[in-house]
Amino acid sequence: MLKRMFAAPDPGRTRLRFAARAVLGIGLAVVVCGLAGHSLVGAVTGGLAALLALFTVTDTTVRGQALTTALLPAVGLPVLAAAAQLHDHPVARGLTFLAVVGAGVYARRWGPRGHSLGVFAFMTFFVAQFLHATPGQLPELYAAVLLSVLCAAAVRFGLWCYERRLPPAPVVAPPDGAGLARVTTRQAIQATAGAAFALVVGQLVSEERWYWAVGATWWIFVNTTSRGETLVRGFRRLLGTVIGIGLGLLVAVPLQGAAVPSVVLAAVCVFGIFYTAAVSYTWMMLCVTLLAELLYGLLGVLEPALLALRLAETGVGALGALLAVLFVLPVTTHTITDAWIRRALRSVHACTAEAAARLAGDPAADPARRVAELEQLLGRVRLSVAPLVHPLNPLLSRKSRARRVSALLDECAREIRGLVAVAADPEASHDARLAAACWRVQAAVEALTGDGADRTPEPAPSQAAAEPAALAHLHGLERALAELAAPLRTPAGSSLVNT
Structure with missing residues (x-):
């Protein structure tokens, strides 16, 4: 796990900048809340609001991110008011919390903005419970949220807006349908059912x-689609929580809420949350758990018994998520995996066609954006096959096939990146053989996705010693697509996981 964490690639040091900017934005928010005369509760509320504003907003453009950030208080403040007003009414409070859970998950159907607003609404209600917010504290908490979101926005869009120097990467929506066939609808029902179990138990x-417990159930459902993905995420959350509690016993409890070391370690945890989020959910949860322990230490309520209780409640939440995905409108792993693989293969063809058009002299062709979309889709494929390649999966043949598919798709991506790099060279010229190779790539993709004739892709021609670089990448791509036919199909023509 350590090797994966520190050896993970960080192109353009994006994760490093993401984490460093978060520490700056959240630190500024906490300082501003302190200067405004807010209490410790107000400062914690502001810091968490800034964390969410920097972490959850993932629109594809800076303008879209700014609009979503501006909308966060419009969603969060009414939820905060409801949570505080219902503080002494357990039944109404619980039902309202479940409604926020369901609405927050359902909002994912509207893309990254819906996802961000849904997460912010849920976490606002959660933070109100965390801090035992009451109606009398609302003016201070409102001010803390508004000031902190403004501070986060000032850092993100003013002091450190590195997104302007990067091509926007499209956020990929899950495979969709209508009615109960729509993944977001099924997940909203699942999450609400799981949260209801977690709330009662x-x-x-x-x-x-x-x-x-409700928070554990909610976060297990975030960024997952299928039953298998959710189960793996639940396992990783529990593992990260266990390790984080062990570390808390060694670090947070002995501090006894000492302000300076607790604040410094909290900043380290914030950095860790943002830096590890894209690489390891287990590491992220370790950092989240330790941050929560440090905050409880600052509030003067941290003790070993509280950590044991957190572990128990996390287990309850994980169990709620497990029961929900198994028995409430389950979304099977093979359905989602097949859908993501098909979309990735179609993206391979789109990248090839765009690069070929660029090589042919079309100035409007933009293969770089297509590559960004392919990278997003391959990330979703890796997430969807994670249950199949998990060490605890006893189905060895399925695990082997899933690994082979992932490796070959990564090989396709490498060849595509090479092709796009060649296409970006202004001196690269069109070769008459490119059109034939692109046609073969299209035919191979259609054969694998079922969009064309049901036939096995033919192997690519052997590479000639003096063939152009673009053609070499296309031949490599053809070979990878031809090799994909075997692991993607069984003799009966069934899918990767439906064996």
């Missing part, structure tokens, strides 16, 4: 910290 475990 969590209150039996602790009437004061029950919301931890």
